[in-house]
Amino acid sequence: MFGYSLGELGSILVMQGFSGLILFSVYLLMALGLAIIFGQMGVINMAHGEFMILGAYMTYFCSHLFASYLPGLYAGYFFVAMIVAFIASGTAGLIVEWALIRRLYARPLDTLLATWGLSLIMQQAFRSGFGAREVGVELPPWMMGSLQVTDTIEVQINGLFVMGLTLLITAGVAVLMFKSRWGLQVRSVMANRTMAGAVGIDTRRVDRLTFGLGCGIAGIAGSAFTMIGSTGPTAGQLYIVDTFLVVVFGGAQSLLGTIASALTISQSQSTLEFFLTGSMAKVITLLIVIGILMLRPQGLFALKVRR
Amino acid sequence: MSSEKPTGNLLVPTRRQLLAGAATLSATAMLPNLARADVPLTSAVNTTGLAVTDTEVTVGILHSVTGTMAISETGSVEAEKLAIDQINAQGGVLGRKIKFIQEDGASDWPTFAEKAKKLLVQDKCAAVMGCWTSASRKAVLPVFEQYNGMLYYPTFYEGLEQSKNVIYTGQEATQQILAGLNWVEKEKGAKTFYLLGSDYIWPRTSNKIARKHIENVLKLKVVGEEYFPLGSTQFNSVINKMKLVKPDVIYAIIVGGSNVAFYKQLKAAGIDLTKQTLMTISVTEDEILGIGGENIVGAYACMKYFQSLDNPNNKAFVPAFKKMWGEKTVIGDVTQAAYLGPWLWKLTAEKAGSFDIDKIAAASPGVEFKGAPEGYVRIHENHHLWSKTRVGRARLDGQYDVIYETAELMEPNPFPKGYQ
Numbered sequence: 001m002f003g004y005s006l007g008e009l010g011s012i013l014v015m016q017g018f019s020g021l022i023l024f025s026v027y028l029l030m031a032l033g034l035a036i037i038f039g040q041m042g043v044i045n046m047a048h049g050e051f052m053i054l055g056a057y058m059t060y061f062c063s064h065l066f067a068s069y070l071p072g073l074y075a076g077y078f079f080v081a082m083i084v085a086f087i088a089s090g091t092a093g094l095i096v097e098w099a100l101i102r103r104l105y106a107r108p109l110d111t112l113l114a115t116w117g118l119s120l121i122m123q124q125a126f127r128s129g130f131g132a133r134e135v136g137v138e139l140p141p142w143m144m145g146s147l148q149v150t151d152t153i154e155v156q157i158n159g160l161f162v163m164g165l166t167l168l169i170t171a172g173v174a175v176l177m178f179k180s181r182w183g184l185q186v187r188s189v190m191a192n193r194t195m196a197g198a199v200g201i202d203t204r205r206v207d208r209l210t211f212g213l214g215c216g217i218a219g220i221a222g223s224a225f226t227m228i229g230s231t232g233p234t235a236g237q238l239y240i241v242d243t244f245l246v247v248v249f250g251g252a253q254s255l256l257g258t259i260a261s262a263l264t265i266s267q268s269q270s271t272l273e274f275f276l277t278g279s280m281a282k283v284i285t286l287l288i289v290i291g292i293l294m295l296r297p298q299g300l301f302a303l304k305v306r307r
Numbered sequence: 308m309s310s311e312k313p314t315g316n317l318l319v320p321t322r323r324q325l326l327a328g329a330a331t332l333s334a335t336a337m338l339p340n341l342a343r344a345d346v347p348l349t350s351a352v353n354t355t356g357l358a359v360t361d362t363e364v365t366v367g368i369l370h371s372v373t374g375t376m377a378i379s380e381t382g383s384v385e386a387e388k389l390a391i392d393q394i395n396a397q398g399g400v401l402g403r404k405i406k407f408i409q410e411d412g413a414s415d416w417p418t419f420a421e422k423a424k425k426l427l428v429q430d431k432c433a434a435v436m437g438c439w440t441s442a443s444r445k446a447v448l449p450v451f452e453q454y455n456g457m458l459y460y461p462t463f464y465e466g467l468e469q470s471k472n473v474i475y476t477g478q479e480a481t482q483q484i485l486a487g488l489n490w491v492e493k494e495k496g497a498k499t500f501y502l503l504g505s506d507y508i509w510p511r512t513s514n515k516i517a518r519k520h521i522e523n524v525l526k527l528k529v530v531g532e533e534y535f536p537l538g539s540t541q542f543n544s545v546i547n548k549m550k551l552v553k554p555d556v557i558y559a560i561i562v563g564g565s566n567v568a569f570y571k572q573l574k575a576a577g578i579d580l581t582k583q584t585l586m587t588i589s590v591t592e593d594e595i596l597g598i599g600g601e602n603i604v605g606a607y608a609c610m611k612y613f614q615s616l617d618n619p620n621n622k623a624f625v626p627a628f629k630k631m632w633g634e635k636t637v638i639g640d641v642t643q644a645a646y647l648g649p650w651l652w653k654l655t656a657e658k659a660g661s662f663d664i665d666k667i668a669a670a671s672p673g674v675e676f677k678g679a680p681e682g683y684v685r686i687h688e689n690h691h692l693w694s695k696t697r698v699g700r701a702r703l704d705g706q707y708d709v710i711y712e713t714a715e716l717m718e719p720n721p722f723p724k725g726y727q
Contacts, residue, residue, distance in 0.1 A: 015547050016547050019541075019543030132377035132378055133593065133596055134594075134596060135597065136596055136600075137599070144601075145575065146576060154577045156576055157575070159543075227575075228540065228568055228571055228572060229540045229564065229567060229568045230568060231597070233377070237375070238540050269541075270541075270543070270544050274544045274548060277532075277535075278506075278534060279536055282536050282539075
């Protein structure tokens with residue numbers, strides 16, 4: 001890294017810090033839905049990536065709809081697409097919970113297998129419905145390109161967009177969890193399911209809504225990721241490993257843990273990537289995560305739960 | 308036999324002539340081979356018990372139509388079916404219609420091996436068109452060698468392989484890399500290169516060849532070389548690094564879903580490919596469907612075939628393909644290479660006068676296909692194809708403008724000396 005002027009190095013440092021923040025937002029957005037579901041009911045949703053891709057396909061669908069029927073409003077289609085993605089993935093989540101997950105609450109390992117099977121089914125459904133090839137989601141022009149901050153510093157617009165979106169959704173989830181009546185119910189079910197049931201909380205209903213909400217957020221994430229990634233039947237698989245990493249590392253059942261974990265992983269990944277190669281950065285990030293999990297098997301933050 | 312009697316003028320038929328005509332009809336119906344006296348006997352063209360009858364010959368198609376690789380392999384399946392259709396419309400191979408049995412490798416390498424065995428042992432296929440990734444080819448290779456089958460493999464790949472039982476209709480690495488690098492040095496005055504790739508054998512071997520060529524032959528400089536795990540979706544760090552070192556050429560061999568992420572992020576980071584030279588050997592028209600033309604416009608790709616190629620063969624091939632598979636389909640390099648498979652096999656069988664695997668393998672070198680959409684190809688002694696290398700520049704609409712092609716056919720050299 002020598003032989004460059006200080007100014008150049010400085011601006012690279014800024015841009016690199018910014019890419020770390022983008023990565024952080026991406027990880028957090030991916031993990032939020034899964035973390036809510038895992039924290040609430042201990043269900044590991046292996047089909048999380050597919051719910052994301054459902055959202056991405058909805059975005060694709062919306063972009064075509066707007067391009068053909070409402071070309072005047074094309075610049076704003078992305079916002080509509082995110083709402084559609086939330087509704088589609090959320091509804092799919094509610095149906096899945098009703099048809100499959102609720103029968104398996106007593107058997108966590110079986111939910112793992114069942115949701116994995118579900119992910120395969122969804123992949124093949126996408127393939128039959130939308131074709132085996134990847135689809136290109138076109139973005140409104142204002143979302144492309146970058147802002148020139150100084151001569152050498154450029155900031156990606158879609159990066160800013162993802163960061164804003166993540167902030168908004170995280171804040172929304174936090175308010176929902178800690179300020180609303182429903183959040184109180186969720187937290188009490190989390191703390192002690194039997195007691196919560198005994199004092200009159202409809203735990204089944206709470207479960208279903210939580211699952212739907214988690215899947216819906218996955219849908220929004222998928223919609224946002226059409227800006228940075230691919231949309232194809234198996235693209236969900238690209239995200240699932242990182243998502244699990246963030247959730248497990250952060251400690252299940254803790255929103256704060258998920259945020260801290262996404263921050264740690266993204267910053268180490270992005271810094272290491274700059275000094276090493278992509279593959280080596282991943283290896284070292286994983287080693288760090290394994291090391292910390294050996295010392296703290298419950299993850300970074302864990303709620304005190306009576307067992 | 309009555310069929311030899313003249314049945315010509317029936318304008319004013321006599322009773323006797325009518326009877327004779329009727330006799331002719333029934334005779335031809337009962338003995339179809341009499342009408343096609345040039346068809347060689349099955350016992351002559353098939354001495355090893357392959358699935359060949361008097362009217363039909365069976366081949367296998369073995370690709371992934373489910374799983375991760377279905378994205379890539381769909382085009383190959385379509386091209387092979389089109390070729391088989393066209394060959395049948397022209398009367399088939401050695402007077403026999405081609406019937407195909409399709410199996411799904413399901414993007415899983417052991418499944419490929421299992422299905423290959425089924426196609427060879429149970430179905431006795433005279434040839435198999437199939438595989439896409441090197442991993443799947445490596446998985447089926449022992450099966451083809453053990454049961455003596457014939458595989459037509461369409462994908463450009465890293466080389467370092469040669470088998471009596473495989474015809475490689477795609478380019479091996481040197482055919483795809485060297486001419487492109489020479490071109491970029493000469494036309495763009497490039498001095499420094501940044502090599503990128505997904506982390507598995509093909510990009511690594513290809514970049515190794517590229518690096519040797521850049522450093523030892525062209526005497527230029529490689530200023531960076533990096534690999535990313537398959538499926539990686541974050542490229543901001545490496546893009547920042549490239550902004551710092553400012554290479555003349557970005558040489559990218561990124562595959563699959565990562566491809567889309569890479570080009571979208573490149574564009575978002577303000578790297579304009581109409582100004583920054585980027586050369587790739589992994590993005591065909593198929594991949595651009597997912598990437599989006601607006602994200603890759605201006606990039607150079609080094610292939611042997613582009614859909615926009617201007618020659619009579621291709622002008623017939625593209626509409627035929629679209630007619631069969633839909634107006635919206637695009638044809639990439641590998642799809643065209645897959646289309647060559649059935650045709651090369653037909654021409655080889657006709658040259659050998661036999662379907663026997665050993666005779667096909669022996670007759671293959673020297674077989675030329677003048678109707679190839681890429682122009683002209685010929686099989687080399689090492690079972691790879693002589694073909695031209697071309698450089699295309701990505702357009703906004705997802706097609707390439709062909710801006711350079713080698714004057715001569717490039718010799719396939721799967722074991723390049725000095726490049727390993």
